[in-house]
Amino acid sequence: MALTTAAGPLPEYADAVIVGGGVIGASIAFHLAEAGVEKVLLLERDRPGSGSSGKPIGGVRAQFSDPVNIRLGQRSLEAWRGFARRPGADVGLESVGYLFLLGDAEEVATFERSIAVQNELGVPSRLVTPREAHGLCPYVDPGSFVAAAFSPGDGWALPAAAVAGYLRAARRHGATVLADCPVTAVDTADAAVTGVRTPLGTVRTGTVICCAGAWSAAVGAMVGVGLPVTPLRRQIAFTGPLRPAPPRIPFTLDLDSTLYFHNDGADGLLVGLSDPRQEPGFGRQFTPEWLAPFRAAARRRAPALGELPVTGGWAGLYEMTPDCNALIGEAGDVSRFLYATGFSGHGFLQAPAVGEVVRDLYLGATPPIDVAPLTADRFAGHGARPEAHII
Structure with missing residues (x-):
C-alpha cells in the first residue's frame, strides 16, 4: 500500500x-x-x-473473564469474519478455535466461571476432557492436564x-x-x-x-x-517447514506456563511463551535464550514441541496496564x-x-x-x- x-x-x-x-x-x-x-x-x-x-501472534477470541472483553472480542470476531467485504481485505482468518489447557482444579474452576458468563453472552465455549483436547490438537499430552476450554469460533488472522x-x-x-x-x-x-x-x-x-x-x-x-x-517484550519463534506437515489445530495455550502455538502457513508452527524473566522496557531484539523456558513448558504439555527445530523469530512489545x-x-x-x-x-x-x-x-x-x-x-x-x- x-x-x-x-x-x-x-x-x-x-x-x-x-x-x-x-x-x-x-x-x-x-x-x-x-x-x-x-x-x-x-x-x-x-x-x-x-x-x-x-x-503479535494474531489471535482472535471471545474467551475472556471480563464481560467487557467478551463483548469486545465477540463483536470483533463478527467483523473479522466479514473483513473481506468491509472494509475489504483478506486477513487470512483461520477459524480453528482456541484451546486453553488447564492443569489443576483451581484453573478449571476459574474457567467454569468464565464460561458461564461467555455462554450467557452467546459465546459457544465449553469445557472438554483431555482426550477430547488431544483429538483437537494431537501435540498435547492428555495425561499432563485435567481439562481444557474450547471455543470453535475463535482463531487467528494476519x-x-x-x-x-x-x-x-x-x-x-x-x-x-x-x-x-x-x-x-x-x-x-x-x-x-x-x-x-x-x-x-x-x-x-x-x-x-x-x-x-x-x-x-x-x-x-x-x-x-x-x-x-508499560512496555514488555514478548518473543515468538517459527519452526519452518515440518515433515510431515502439522495437522490443522486450534490456537493452543497452556494457562499455567503461557506456552502457546498454532499453525504457520501450510507446513509450519508458530510457537511462543511469556518469559517470566523478562523485565519491562522498549528492547525489541530477538534473543533465543527465551526458548529454554518454552522447551521446558512444551515437554510438560506437548512433548513433541520441546525438540522441534526453530528457524528464526522476532520480538515485539506488549503494552501492559496494571x-x-x-x-x-x-x-x-x-x-x-x-x-x-x-x-x-x-x-x-x-x-x-x-x-x-x-x-x-x-x-x-x-x-x-x-x-x-x-x-x-x-x-x-x-x-x-x-x-x-x-x-
Missing part, C-alpha cells in the same frame, strides 16, 4: 488527529472516515504496523494485512495517513486540545486520539493525562483528548470493536459496547478489573 511519508504535505487543520498507526489507530481512522468525519489525520512515528501491531486493509479503506473515505511523522507535542488552551506539533510543523485540531501503544504514556504526559502503560485491561475513553481534565491503548496483548483481536467505540465517543453517540469501566481514571479509586485469561 502506498502511504504518504513524512516528506508529504502536512495539513494545516484536522477534525481529529490519531497518534499511532497500528491496528487500533488504523481501525479508528477507518471508522471515523467511513462515518463522514471529513478531515481525519493519522500520524505514525515510523511505518504503519511497525510497533506492537507488526509482531495483523499486517488488517492494518493495510483498514488504512486503504480509510484513505478511500478521505483520511490522510502520514508515516515517519512523530508527534512531538500536543498543544492545549483552557484545558482543551488545540493542536499537535511534528517535525513538519503544527496541525490545528480540536481532537487528539492516542493509539500509541507501548509509547502511550509519553503521549498522555504531553497533556498531563496519566496513561499507565490490571491487564485496556484503557479506552476520554480524558476528564483535557477536553477532546481520547485514548485507546494498553491492551496488554489483546489489541489486535479487539481492534474492530474498539474502532466503532471510539468513533461513537468522538461523535457523541452511544457506543455499541459500554467501555466506561475501562477509562484510565479507574486506577485512582478501586476500579481495577483484572483479566484472568491473559497470555
